Amino acid sequence: MKNDYKSLSHIMMPKSVAIIGASDKPDKVGHVILQNYIDAGYSGKIYPVNVKNEGTIMGLKAYASVLEIKRPIDLGVIAVPAMAVPQVMEECGRAGAKGLIVVSGGFSEVGNTQLQDQLASIAKKYSMPTIGPNCLGVMDPRSRIDTMFLPTYKIDRPKIGGVSFAAQSGAVGSAVLDMIGSEGFGLARFISYGNAADVDEVDILNYLGNDKDTKVIVYYMEGVKRGREFIDVAKRVTKVKPVVISKGGVTEAGAGAAHSHTASLAGSSQAYEAVFRQFGFTIARDLKDLINYAKIFDTQPLATGKRVAILTNGGGIGVLATDALYNNGLEMAKLTKESEDSLRKMMPDTVNIRMPLDLVGDADDKRYIDALSVVGDDPNVDAIITIVLFQTPGADSRLASSIVSFASKLNKPVIGLSVGGSYTHSHKMMMENEGMPVYESPDDAAGSLAALINYSRYRKGIA
Amino acid sequence: MKNDYKSLSHIMMPKSVAIIGASDKPDKVGHVILQNYIDAGYSGKIYPVNVKNEGTIMGLKAYASVLEIKRPIDLGVIAVPAMAVPQVMEECGRAGAKGLIVVSGGFSEVGNTQLQDQLASIAKKYSMPTIGPNCLGVMDPRSRIDTMFLPTYKIDRPKIGGVSFAAQSGAVGSAVLDMIGSEGFGLARFISYGNAADVDEVDILNYLGNDKDTKVIVYYMEGVKRGREFIDVAKRVTKVKPVVISKGGVTEAGAGAAHSHTASLAGSSQAYEAVFRQFGFTIARDLKDLINYAKIFDTQPLATGKRVAILTNGGGIGVLATDALYNNGLEMAKLTKESEDSLRKMMPDTVNIRMPLDLVGDADDKRYIDALSVVGDDPNVDAIITIVLFQTPGADSRLASSIVSFASKLNKPVIGLSVGGSYTHSHKMMMENEGMPVYESPDDAAGSLAALINYSRYRKGIA
Structure with a gap:
């Protein structure tokens, strides 16, 4: 049944979480995860579980098994040694958990496929969608779910937004x-799914495709196990969001x-790219393009x-752009x-009226807004790149703010370059926080605009 | 005479500077330039010159004309209206100035070619190498020459180093x-030469090619006026430095x-690239590659x-790299x-001994240095990319510092990825300040290493 996708809503927005392997010892993965939930201000119920513990963990009442909790458990986060995972999963199943994340490693990535198969069949037996094993789990800034077991000070946590990754x-x-x-845009959901024993790329794409908080999906993958189902879902999803x-x-x-890393059977580059493009995916050839493209899709029409x-x-810079x-x-x-003609009337003599329109080194906010107002209304203009070199005397935060504010009223893409x-970078962040993507090189700017336009044409059926 | 290049040494390292157009008024270009000299701690003589002034400017004795100075003048920096430039240049010539920078605009870039020709002939008449007009001039962190008329707080000033731009x-x-x-490497010389009425790309390439403080030359150009001479110089320079x-x-x-910008006659892309490559240039297709390539050439063998x-x-990340x-x-x-065999003895069981060598998420400084010591000595290894994800628990500033310190002893290129x-960025800067280039995306890292290797092969005559 090709529409039998696993729902991830209890994993992403659980009312209660059992953390199995929780610990008072700071070097334990289960400690960091529990700490994250407390730090993030998660408002649901948290149940620390540790087979060795019978008192409290980090001030919360602790349980030796999920079976002792005797209250509804939406999500179980499992951080125990690989060998102990099947039993813990069985207990979660019997306790009625509605979804699991297994962060523990030691499965197919080290050749232990049998143990991984066992994990998959327990997930199936109890109809518990299970993310992992060998993964970081999920992060959701809205529900304040955060199973990342990496120190908080080492990773900038994104603000709330529309990009899921x-x-x-x-x-x-x-x-x-x-x-x-560290960029100016926000996150909807983050899912690290590791070996994909149960929940896989098909389920995730389907979930994010239907998720109303997700405006843009960003995906890093090494292989697809269920190719046909993936394409079926993709066709549907790329028609509604990038x-x-x-x-x-x-x-x-x-x-x-x-293959050595996640046991993925990677196909040839050409085969993947051809399929991806045919079904409306936007291909990022380098990691930084994931960011470059995400922020233009997140903010621009x-x-x-x-x-x-x-x-x-x-x-x-006009020449290079x-x-x-x-x-x-x-x-x-x-x-x-x-x-x-309008521009000729508005601009000083030093401005040559031709594209690229060089407003020259003493341009201030008025000159930029005058130019934007004409170019923004011109029916021959589909999109605009606004280059501001903040090294010049007239370029300051008032200029930055005026441009973003004016551009947001235009019904065409306007991006910054x-x-x-450091002075430039702080103004870039200012503009991005107000909703305009700003790029730091001509090729990044034009490449991102091309990604937006190519996807728009796919959506409208233009070759 | 093809070897009649103009010497720029009196412009870059002058013992005395006359700033013509210096002013007490903060909105004047001549004010900002004078301020820069004072702020930078320039140790030579500074003579402010302003036709309207007879007292002091910014606390320094001022002159109405360079002819009144009556002492040796190495460099004249001219920031007066275009129409006044010829007379000022004549006076500089009669006062014996050894070089000039004309920052004033209003010449061929606005169609005023006659005035520009006049400027060129005065420079020739007095044998005064003249940079500009319509330029920012030069910056030299060693001699503390700084004719940039842009506010200091808007531009990060580089430290002293080996890259000339x-x-x-x-x-x-x-x-x-x-x-x-804002990067971790330092500057030898910066030259903005604008309309190139007198000193042009041939003179600059020749000067930087012979300059012992310049280890790497980085060049942005829109066209070459003296193609044959440029190639003659290039052939010589690329044999000694990138x-x-x-x-x-x-x-x-x-x-x-x-063409509209600097009146450059740009040739076709293919023609330029073919010529550039043939003579050992490294081509940067995007501005960020100027930086990416400069820092590997500056630091690596x-x-x-x-x-x-x-x-x-x-x-x-190993897969992507x-x-x-x-x-x-x-x-x-x-x-x-x-x-x-050595690695198998040193590494824990979780490390699979194959390339890319995944030292896994708990790798610390010891494991990295053990691996580097084996790989660094291996005759089958020509260069090394050291990926450190600083999100992991074992990756900290001690690890960063150990890697740079060990790598600097190896006689092969070692770069970071x-x-x-922000945590990552601060460690990248730390490593770059100690001499190892660190890239923030796999393609930037591999592309920069390829640039280094391709240039090395050109130098050694390997196709």
């Missing part, structure tokens, strides 16, 4: 999550490494036209005569 | 200089924009072999049997 690899997962946390995908193991050597206007306060447009399959917009150091 | 465009120049300032070049105007539309070993504490190697024309190293947010 799923990763087979825990390492890639935590590193990219950390990148997201899916950005990064695939590890696209070269022969990389595929070998992936769809646009099917390829005619891009460029405003700049530095000629050279023009090159980058064409290198990414886009083209320079040609303004209408009316627009050119600002190259520089 | 020349840019035709002031905007690209200041933006990239700002990027350099030249990383970014060319604006490589697409037809970009070339049109470049040459290596002609393409066999790269990868150490990691996260499997997924493997893909990135092959996508950039490199290959995975195969360790000798001896190395494998660390993906993440």
Whole structure:
């Protein structure tokens, strides 16, 4: 039955959580997870479980087994040695848990496929959707679920937002999550699913596709086990929201490494890319593109036209951005005569009325907004790249804020491009926190805009 | 006479500077430049010159003309209206100035070619090498020369180092200089040369090629006026030091924009790239690659072999780095049997002895150094990528410091790859400040290593 997807809602938004393997000892994984729940301010019930413990753990009443809790358990988080996992899962099943996360390692990734099969069959027997084993679990800033067993100070935790991120690899997962946390956009859900013994890429894509809090799906994977079902779900999901995908193991050597890592059978690069593109996925060829593309999809409207206007306060960067447009399959917009006449009236003599529109080094907020108001209304312009070099005297936080505020009223994509150091970076963050993606190199800007436009054309059925 | 290059040494390391157009008024370019000299702690003589002034400027004795100074003047920095530039240059010539920088705009970039020709002929008449007009001038952290007329708080000033950066465009120049300032490597010279009326790309490449403080040359250009001479100099320079070049105007539309910007006649992308590669240039296709490549050339030894070993504490990033190697024309190293045996003895059972070598999530400094000591000595390994995910418990500043310190003793390139947010970024900076380049995405790391290896092969005559 191809629509028999596993629901993850009790895992992502549980009313109660049992943490099996919870501990007072700071070096234990179960300690860090329990600490995270307490630190994050999780408002549901927390039940620490440890077979060796009969008193309290971190101030909470502790249980020797989930069977002793005798109250409803939505989610069980399991952090015990691999050999003990089957018994703990059985107990969770009998206690009526509605979903599990097994963070423990020691299964198929070290050749222990039998133990992993046992895990999968217990999950099935009790109809308990189970994420893992060998994973970091999940994070959800809305419900304050956080099973990451990595020290909080080492990973920037993202704010609440519309981007969901799923990763087979825990390492890639935590590193990219950390990148997201240091960018200006927010997270809906994070899922690190490891060996995928039960819940797999098909279930996750289906869940995130239906999830109303998820606006953009970002996916790192090394292989797909149920190819046909994955495509069936993908076809449906990419019609309603963008899916950005990064695939590890696209070269022969990389595929070998992936097999050793998560026992994934990686297909050839060409085969995957052809399929991914056909079904409307956006392919990120490098990790940083996961971030670059996520933030434009999260904030900008769809646009099917390829005619891009460029405003700049530095000629050279305008030249490089023009090159980058064409290198990414886009083209320079040609303004209408009316627009050119309006600009000629508004702009000082030092501004040459042609694209890229160089507002020159002394441009201030008024000049940028005048230009944006004309270009924004021009029917020959499908999208806009606003270059601001913050090294110039007129470029300050008022300019940054004026641009974001004006751009948000236009019904076409407007993105920023600002190259520089710490002063520039702080203004980029300011603009991103107000909802406009800002890129730090011409190719990143044009490549991200191309990703948005190509996906928009897929959505509208334009080849 | 093809060897008649202009010497820039009096411009870069002057014993005395006259700033013509200096002013007490904070909004004047001449004010900012004078302020920069004072702030930077320039130890030579400073003579403020302003035709309207007869007293002091910013506490220094001021002169109405350079002719009144009556002492040797190495460098004249001219920041007066375009129409006044010829007369000021004549006076500098008669006062015996040994070099000039004209930051004033209003020449060929606005169609005023006649005035620019006049400037060029005065420079020639007095044999005064003249940078500009329409430029930001130069910066030299050693001699504390700084003619940048942009507010200091907006641009991170780089520390002293071995990378020299020349840019035709002031905007690209200041933006990239700002990027350099926020990275862990240092600057030798910065030259923004604008319209290149007198000193041009040939003179600059020649000067930087002979300059003992310059280890790596980084160049942004929009066009070359003296193609044949440029190639003659390039052939000589790329035999002794790397030249990383970014060319604006490589697409037809970009070339049109470049022509409007600096009146450069940009040739086709293919023609330029073919020539650049043939003569040993390293081509940066995006601005961020100027930085990526500069820092590996600045710190790492040459290596002609393409066999790269990868150490990691996260499997997924190892997979992506493997893909990135092959996508950039490199290959995975195969360790000798001896190395494998040594590693098997040193490593815990959880570490699978194959490339990429996954030291797994609990790897600490000891495990990394053990692995580096074996891999570093292996004759089948030409270069090493050390991936550290700082999200993991064992990865801290001691690990970072141990790796850099050990790597610096190996006679092969060792670069870092660390993906993440603020904790990661601070460790990246720490490692870069100690001399190891650290990249934040697999493709940046492998692409930069490929640039180093390809240049090394050019140097050794290996196709």
